[in-house]
Amino acid sequence: xxxxxxxxxxxxxxxxxxxxxxxxxxxxxxxxxxxxxxxxxxxxxxxxxxxxxxxxxxxxxxxxxxxxxxxxxxxxxxxxxxxxxxxxxxxxxxxxxxxxxxxxxxxxxxxxxxxxxxxxxxxxxxxxxxxxxxxxxxxxxxxxxxxxxxxxxxxxxxxxxxxxxxxxxxxxxxxxxxxxxxxxxxxxxxxxxxxxxxxxxxxxxxxxxxxxxxxxxxxxxxx
Amino acid sequence: xxxxxxxxxxxxxxxxxxxxxxxxxxxxxxxxxxxxxxxxxxxxxxxxxxxxxxxxxxxxxxxxxxxxxxxxxxxxxxxxxxxxxxxxxxxxxxxxxxxxxxxxxxxxxxxxxxxxxxxxxxxxxxxxxxxxxxxxxxxxxxxxxxxxxxxxxxxxxxxxxxxxxxxxxxxxxxxxxxxxxxxxx
Numbered sequence: 263x264x265x266x267x268x269x270x271x272x273x274x275x276x277x278x279x280x281x282x283x284x285x286x287x288x289x290x291x292x293x294x295x296x297x298x299x300x301x302x303x304x305x306x307x308x309x310x311x312x313x314x315x316x317x318x319x320x321x322x323x324x325x326x327x328x329x330x331x332x333x334x335x336x337x338x339x340x341x342x343x344x345x346x347x348x349x350x351x352x353x354x355x356x357x358x359x360x361x362x363x364x365x366x367x368x369x370x371x372x373x374x375x376x377x378x379x380x381x382x383x384x385x386x387x388x389x390x391x392x393x394x395x396x397x398x399x400x401x402x403x404x405x406x407x408x409x410x411x412x413x414x415x416x417x418x419x420x421x422x423x424x425x426x427x428x429x430x431x432x433x434x435x436x437x438x439x440x441x442x443x444x445x446x447x448x449x450x451x452x453x454x455x456x457x458x459x460x461x462x463x464x465x466x467x468x469x470x471x472x473x474x475x476x477x478x479x480x481x482x483x484x485x
Numbered sequence: 486x487x488x489x490x491x492x493x494x495x496x497x498x499x500x501x502x503x504x505x506x507x508x509x510x511x512x513x514x515x516x517x518x519x520x521x522x523x524x525x526x527x528x529x530x531x532x533x534x535x536x537x538x539x540x541x542x543x544x545x546x547x548x549x550x551x552x553x554x555x556x557x558x559x560x561x562x563x564x565x566x567x568x569x570x571x572x573x574x575x576x577x578x579x580x581x582x583x584x585x586x587x588x589x590x591x592x593x594x595x596x597x598x599x600x601x602x603x604x605x606x607x608x609x610x611x612x613x614x615x616x617x618x619x620x621x622x623x624x625x626x627x628x629x630x631x632x633x634x635x636x637x638x639x640x641x642x643x644x645x646x647x648x649x650x651x652x653x654x655x656x657x658x659x660x661x662x663x664x665x666x667x668x669x670x
Contacts, residue, residue: 471639478658
């Protein structure tokens with residue numbers, strides 16, 4: 263059994279690009295696709311109240327109702343245990359970067375809940391990966407010194423990693439919407455065929471909020 | 486409230502910029518407020534950033550919006566911001582927030598501007614959220630701070646260029662794609 267953990271970004275991204283069917287095709291007997299309650303709030307519960315995003319929210323809700331995307335209870339993780347772990351993760355991450363004597367709150371509950379779920383699964387030796395389009399969370403765990411430099415440059419003041427506890431949270435693995443559509447294309451699971459299909463799919467994910475450069479798209483196309 | 490002196494400085498400069506129709510200066514001042522908003526994440530800094538950015542949009546489209554009583558518009562907005570400064574100097578934070586809110590209501594009170602201002606305020610919130618994201622705050626956290634949805638923020642952020650900035654590159658696109666292939670194998 264392996265678990266694909268979805269942050270809000272890839273669901274929103276694929277919904278806006280009419281590619282949500284990819285999740286259904288990627289799901290297999292030995293893989294569950296899971297979202298946390300906080301992510302569900304962001305992609306379904308809250309936008310359902312806003313007419314402009316109602317359709318997208320309904321599409322995502324349908325995937326949950328049909329069991330394509332599940333909540334953590336499906337794999338035996340209670341809302342309470344996830345909530346407790348999320349609070350710990352949130353507290354550790356938001357006590358990491360410091361400037362002028364103040365810790366900077368860089369992440370919110372939704373992203374922290376994905377990390378918390380990944381941590382719980384890894385502790386249980388269950389293979390998992392987090393799909394997340396936004397850059398901050400990935401950068402913190404993959405190259406934290408980059409976040410330190412980026413924030414120092416943007417804020418025009420020295421931002422330092424003042425606490426290294428985040429490094430003990432685990433070795434997280436991250437992919438983004440572009441990698442999801444890339445895999446779907448490679449496995450011939452997308453409805454779009456032809457020479458230019460992959461490029462079109464990758465750029466579509468970029469323009470709906472995935473943090474990916476043109477150079478990265480070029481290198482993925484070559485694979 | 487954090488960085489009170491900086492907010493007072495920004496608002497004083499903003500009044501000058503409004504009086505001289507300097508929309509780009511107003512946008513710069515709004516961005517300056519975002520630096521402290523990123524660190525302290527206090528609602529007042531964020532409100533100042535959104536309000537000044539919204540005013541800049543009205544100033545930049547002054548002619549096309551055909552605001553008949555422009556001088557009166559400038560006087561009223563400047564007066565509201567002046568009262569906000571005064572309240573802040575006296576440490577009356579609630580009164581400060583109320584005068585800032587009043588300046589937004591004043592923009593809407595110019596009858597032909599009402600529908601436009603609602604749109605400007607929403608876009609200003611999205612713009613400021615994307616600036617916070619550029620400053621290293623996560624998308625979910627910025628959406629929460631600005632009271633907007635991840636849906637509208639994702640779309641806006643997608644229009645921004647992501648170049649091969651060394652600060653933004655963590656692992657190569659090739660390596661991540663291979664990791665994905667391996668996971669889904």
